[in-house]
Structure formats: structure tokens, C-alpha cells
Amino acid sequence: MRRVQVCIIGAGPAGLLLGHLLRAEGVDCLVLDRQSPDYILGRIRAGVLETITVSLMERLGLDARLKAEGLWHDGFQLADGERLIRIDLADLTGSRVMVYGQTELTRDLMQAAEERGLEIEYGAREVALHGMEGDAPHVTWTDANGAQQRVDCRFIVGCDGFHGPSRKAIPANAGKGFERVYPFGWLGILADVPPCHHELIYASHERGFALASMRSETRSRYYIDVPAGEDVANWPDERVWDELALRLGPEAAAGIARGPSIEKSIAPLRSFVFEPMRYGSLLLCGDAAHIVPPTGAKGLNLAASDVHYAAEALTAFFLRNCDDAVAAYSQKALSRVWKAERFSWSLTRLMHRDPSGGPFERRMQLAELDYIASSRAAQTAIAENYVGLPV
Template identity: 80%
Template sequence: MKTQVCIIGAGPAGLLLGHLLRAEGVDCIVLERRSPEYVLGRIRAGVLEKVTVSLMERLGLDGRLQAEGLPHDGFNLADGERLIRIDIAELTGGKQVVVYGQTELTRDLMDASEERGLEVVYGVDDVTLHDVEGDAPYVTYVKDGAQQRVDCRFIAGCDGFHGPSRKAVPASVGQEYEREYPFGWLGILADVPPCNHELIYANHQRGFALASMRSHTRSRYYIDVPLTEKLEDWPDDRIWDELAIRLGPEAAANITRGPSIEKSIAPLRSFVFAPMRHGSLLLCGDSAHIVPPTGAKGLNLAASDVHYAAEALIGFFKQNDNDAVALYSDKALSRVWKSERFSWSLTKLMHRFPEDGPFERAMQVAELDYIASSRAAQTSIAENYVGLPV
């Protein structure tokens, strides 16, 4: 099999890139290890920046997003007693974020694949990248017990942190930057109305909490817990009780309790791999970087990678522009590092770290007080939260 671009991974990054390339007449194929049902079963984030929404609009695949997404003009920081509202629309000239589940965005991209001529092969095993340093790379995989080969000009690695794409870059070429955090997020999803029409990030003496939502009738809540905690030790009632304490009295008064439909504990890390291009291989999304979810940047960073990658590959095939591909890594990493900084700083501000003492806590209090009283501080937070330009 021959194509121009072989995309590894059919999550939102891989599917979004595939649709952007096909819309411009660039041949591509997407390979995915899991089944479509498994991909859609992943519970992920749901706060979309303008870059992500704009790409869906560009493809004409934003119908459900516009009908069902929840535009947000702001969000809240809480310190256990008060809510500090960050009015992102007023502070950024009318910009918004949209709450729309990553699962739903993936479904939109998946459902349009056949109609748009995007070939996606699910259930592939033993995906291996070959000759990525040269101009004629190829990918081998096993499907239904038979080995297959895809010859291409470029490979796009959109296969996540544990996928094979990043591993195809020699250790002598790549550099990893990593920070693992000493806690995880215990999340609960329930079919209950949210306690607030905007997100609340809370810093309480008992720990962090987040009140979020997927719709007007489905809520997503998180608390941070030590990595040694077991899910079975956290029945629903215990989680609701802890949320009511950490989110503060104003939010607690509006919490509607209900049975969980999903619970999980996710570890947190900051991770960057550089460069994001090696030869004919371009890395996008979690294959190249991970952010703690505090800043709602994971999916949106993947979307900005895809924006730069699509721009580079379309330029190469349609305008014979070799420079665009050469500049891909620098462009993508410039935005990645800024988003990593914001996610890291917000994580430090809103969580209690085991090694922190009275001084570090006093600094958090002072920072929250400053944010509450400073338009400049709120503007900086709003600009980063709504998404830096691409």
C-alpha cells in the first residue's frame, strides 16, 4: 500500500490531521491499535480552545459542537471560602472556551471518515516505523494475522505517550523533560446538573478539587489524592462529601449528588520530548508532550500541533515548500512550552505538595489574593486559559 502520509493513532489528533489533509487532497491513511468502541470509551477532557473549535469549523464538522457545546465566558478559582471569577471574555476581547467532551469530538471525526474518504484501519498490531531518517519511510503492522506494509513520504505519530512513534527517534537525537507529580486526580462522572455554570478550580487545606461538566445534565468532578490511594476505598458518598468540603460553601450548596457512571484515578505529569520532528517523522499530541489537566491544555495542544503539521504537510505537497516541514518542530514546541508553563504554574498554585511548608502555603494565599485584586494578573490567566495564538 502506498500513500503520502501514514498517521499512527486514531484519537482526535490523528483523525483531525487526517481530515485536514484529505480536505486539501493529500492522500493519507490512519492506523489504530484499538477498536472504534474502545477509542470512544475513553473518558477525557472537554474544554476546547478557539484553535480546536476553529479546526472543526474549517472542516464543516462543527454541527453538533455548535448545537450541544457550552460556551463559557469565564471560570473560577476558589480558596475554600470565596470564588475568584476570571472573566475571560471581558479580559480577552470576547474570546470564549467551549465545553464539549473529547469523546464527542472524536465521534464527530470518526463518523465523517467514510464520507470524507479518510481511510482508518482499526485493530492493528505490532506497528513498526522504518527508515524515518530518509525520504522513503514505511510502516509495517499486523492485521488479522497477516503483515501489511504502508510506504509513504511522511509519518505522523499521533499515537500517545505509550505509542511506537516517539520510540522511533534515536536516543542520541531526542531529549525528554519530565516532572511527575506526587498525586493523582480521582474523577467521578455522574448524570447530575453541575453545581455552577462555569468551572471551579479549588485550593483547600484538604487538597485540590475541580467542578466541571459535560452538559447541563452531566457533571465531572475531581479531587486530588495520593498515588497510593485505591479506587475501592472511595465510594461515591465519600467523594461527594469531600467535594462539598473542598469546593467551599457556595458551590457545596448547589451540588446535586448521584450515582457515578465512571470513576478513575489518573496520575499527573508534565512531559516534553524534543525535537518533534525527526527526518520524515512528525510527532503530534501526547506522543510528544503531556500536561497536567489543571490548565485544560492536553487536547488543545494536540490540536495546535495538528494545525502546524497540516500546514507543513499541505505546503510540502501542494506548494513544494520544504521549509514548512523543517520548521514544524520549532513552531509547535514554542506553543507547547508556553502551555506547559501555564499548566505547571496553575498546578503549583492550586495543589498542596507534600514537601510544601507554611512558607509555600503563604505564597499560594498571597498569589490568590493578588489575582483577586489585579486585572493584570487576571488578564494573564485569561489569555493563557482561552488559548495563545497559533
């Protein structure tokens, strides 16, 4: 019979980060994912890292490429269509964020797995969780060769995203989801052109939201909001560039270098939280438990804080025979989750035009931005949330 102490479902950044943290403490674990490594690395995701995410990579000694290629940012910009309002993170909080693509972070974790003794099985289909209500759960799946497999464990950790099997395995009467689906999505374009500005710009314009960001000094990532259900085929590159130039405002538009897109897609926006984040011997981390709009750059970082709490709890259980940390995991994680949800929701509401809103709502947005521009207290509150609240 195959047995490990922890079975982790999902080999994205959350699952890999947790696996490495547990292996570093001598906890035996297995990571399963239904996709191939190439598929996982082909997913384009955001890349603004809070202190918690960077510190976990430092703790693992996997931060060399991150430190060499990542871009430290001391601030970011809010725009109202006419001006840029700088939020000085370093001055207001003493902290900063790093721009480093989630794909690259995942690659670093993936490439270190064999050397660190982290076992990952890709191509695991029909994953099913069993016995989570007790202390002897197990997981079954069909491997890449079509053979049926089973692993027994003490804990299962679901890091398998919003659509994965982990959360769905929890009985309907044992948890509750809270959701807000937004009437717009983000159309993203990736291009090998220099960024229009050395810092990220979040713009609230009469025509809608826009974001100017980057993956490196030579690769840019831009977004505009579009109605829910919009077809990306309706947005040829030139139309996207034209819209960005309008929404970002004249100062940012002057710095835009246009080029052919190397990736273009539309992502829907939602806020979602599932409570509790633990059911018996099953713990949920990251998108399996919560989704945030990308406006606040919280998705990956919130997953990292979940992983931090989960690793602490599981390490305490196996190394010190302490049940209390596992029992406290959900409440501790959810406290930070809801605060991050609040920030992402409020920034989304401030920067986007809701189709159900009207002139009054737009004037409220402009008044809020004007207040932020003149208030150090308002800027400090934004900065504290953006760099990440304490774990």
C-alpha cells in the first residue's frame, strides 16, 4: 500500500510551494495534477508578489532567479483619465512589491522538485477524495497510463483551483460559498515591447478600466475591462492599443510602444469565498477556497499566505504532535482572506464602470480618486493593503 503523510492536489504555485515547505521539514508528501508540466507553465498569470510570497521563496533558497530577474517596485499609480496619482509604497509602509511572473515562480518550484525530493505526478485524471471526515483519508486517480492508483495519507490539501475536485468533495451541508460575479471581464494582451511606465498604472476612465503592467523591461502586459461574455475576436490588436491609449490618459499613452500580441484572452471577474477552509482531514488553499478580482494583485499572494498557515499547521502536527494548529487553520486563513477580498472588491468598484451605474456613481469614483490624491491617510490605507497585511 502506498502511503504519504500529506497528499497535495494541484501542482500550481500553491501546491508546489506547500510541497517544498513540507519537504524542507521532513514531511513526506505527494503532489498530483491532472495537467502536464508544459500546460501548467503555459498558463499566463499575474506577477505582483507581496513580501509573504518573496519571503517563502527566500526561506526555501529558491529565490536566486527571482532576485536576478524580478523588478522591485516602490510604488504604483492610480489614474483618473487625466492625471497619475502615485501611491508611494516604500514611504507609506516601508515595504515594496516585486514584479515577477507567476509562470516563472512556478517554473522555479517545478525545476527544484526532483533535487529537493518532492514527488509530483502529472497526468492524474479522475482524482477522487475519500474518508476526509476521519483521520485516515485516501485519494484515488487514473494515471497517465490509464492505471488506477491510490495513496493513503493523514491529510489532503486541495490546491486545485476553483474548478478542482477538492472543494466539491465537501458535503453541501458542511460549508458555504459567498460569491459576487462582476458584469465585466479583463481583456489582456501580452507583447514584447517596453512598458509605458516604470510602475503599474491602474486607470479609471469614462470608457472603463485599464491596467498597464509588465513582466520584464522588454515584455508588457496590458488589460482593459470589457462586458461579460465579450468575444476576444472582436478585439484586434490595434483596437486594444487604441483603447489603452484613451483610458490610461495622455501621460501614460505617450510612453506606449505598440507591437503584435503574443497572447490575448479575456478572464471573467468574480469574488468568492468558501467557509470553512478545513473539513476533517482536508485543508483548502488558494483558488480552491477563494477567488479575488485581479485588481488588487491578491490571487497568488493570498494563496501563498494560505500555504504559510497550512505548512505551519501541518508541520506542528507531524513534528510536535500538535492538533491545535490544524484546528485553527481555517479561522486564521479566513481572517486574512476576507480582508484581501475587501480590498480587491473596493478597488474593483473604484476603478471599473459598472453597467448598472450612472453619472452619480462616476462622480463618486472621481471624488474618491481626488480624495486619495490629497490624503496621505487614504494613500496609506491603500498601500498597506497592496503590499500585503501581516500574516
